[in-house]
Amino acid sequence: MSNRVLMKGNEAFAEAAVHAGCKYFFGYPITPQNEIPEYMSRRLPEVGGVYLQAESEVAGINMIFGAAGTGHRVLISSSSPGISLMSEGISYIAAAELPCVIINVMRGGPGLGGILPAQSDYFQATKGGGHGDYKLLVLAPGNLQEATEFIMMAFDLAEFYRNPVMILTDGFMGQMMEAVEFKKVKLDYDIPDVKEWAIGYMAQRGKRALIKSLSLDPEVLEQHNKKLQKKYRLMEEKEVRFESAGVEDAEIVIAAYGTTSRIAKSAIKKLREQGIKAGIIRPQSLYPFPCKAFSDLPESVKHVLVVEMSCGQMVEDVKLGVCGKVPVSFYGRCGGMAPSVDEIEEAAKNALG
Structure with a gap:
């Protein structure tokens, strides 16, 4: 018996995140990805999760920062100019080494541009839209089945590397309908169940958990940057697809x-x-x-x-x-x-x- 189901792209993206164990979604509506937050607003309460529409993309990415710090699986989605507004927060999250998944359903630009599909966010995604020497893992699916698999895999990759992972799609993929099956991609990685860096873990042991990206000592900041670069070299060794x-x-x-x-x-x-x-x-x-x-x-x-x-x-x-x-x-x-x-x-x- 087939487990395939016909779904619109954006809704399949959202359901894949739920299958991956995502319980928290923060975001703000923007065409052509609006079906993702719409779907999550209904779906997450069914699995004991929380959906919250932020007052802006800037607020949404900072909510992700806070939620990711608790060790839970979190998702935010947007489209092109919305991702631009999140760039500062994404840089903070990468610097703080927090796992999260970001879905960008690209539209035409520059500026507000139009609402039809494009691929003009490549530089923004791969070269760092925010400031500093940080990198995102960026996956670009070619069809909806692959997109669901990449999204489920992205949550594991985010936790393994403690780094944001971006799924780069476009308005065509967000609006098209295809049959998909939600099957998990097995990664041969040791992802600890206990997240010793998370706020909850530290608080249970009577310790103060301070998650931040600010470092005023230049020597300390340089060492932190070197640590991040070592992680990016590992990505380049293991994650080419x-x-x-x-x-x-x-x-x-x-x-x-x-x-x-x-x-x-x-x-x-x-x-x-x-x-x-x-x-x-x-x-x-x-x-x-x-x-x-x-x-x-x-x-x-x-x-x-x-x-x-x-x-x-x-x-x-x-x-x-x-x-x-x-x-x-x-x-x-x-x-x-x-x-x-x-x-x-x-x-x-x-x-x-």
Whole structure:
């Protein structure tokens, strides 16, 4: 008997968090992710949890800071300009080494932009929207099934690394409907049941728990930064994820993530039918980025085409990965427009000359 159920993306994201043991949600409505808080407002009381709509995104992320400090699994969701408002708080949470999951259902920008899908938050997510030398683990699912698995996995990763994890999706994925099954991804990590750093644990032992990101002693702050960097190197060693198909004999490789990768796969099929050997590398982790997948391209590859729903952001990491071995070109649509199969096909042919 199948356990698959047809759900809208945003609602599937929320239910996946509940399956992962999330009991607390704080957030603020913004299109196109409003179904997440709407769903959580009904669902969380059913599992003994708490939903609270904050008065702003700034308030919401600081509520997450406080709730994460208790050791409970917490979630916040928003879309593009809302994430911008949370950037300071996200930096604080990363500095305080607190686990939480953040879902960004991207929309077009800059500024308030529009409410239609985009992928123009790549820099914001992977390069640090707030200040300081911090990193988020950033996962980019390619379909709703993968999204539910990534979200459930994200809570484990957040606890293991004591670090925020961002799920980067877009308005297409938030609004589409697909059949999903809520199955947990088993990680071979030792995640302690007792969180000795949490406020509740310390209070039970008569100790004062002070969770903060402020450090006025420069030598202490430098050592803290070095500790964080050591953690990020471990992420880069263990958490690189990507999908590769048709690359072993390809003359052109398309790099795309999320919704755009689904369109690109259809273009690759058409190119192959015409005798053009095309393949795809789809980063599933945007940080850490799968640089080695691009540095290890076979000699048959003559060109890499990066396709994004933006003016070009991931393309910079692809170029760093390729390291000058082959030319890298870019094709993108922005402002809520998505590239079509025919457009990607034509861009690939033009790239090959």
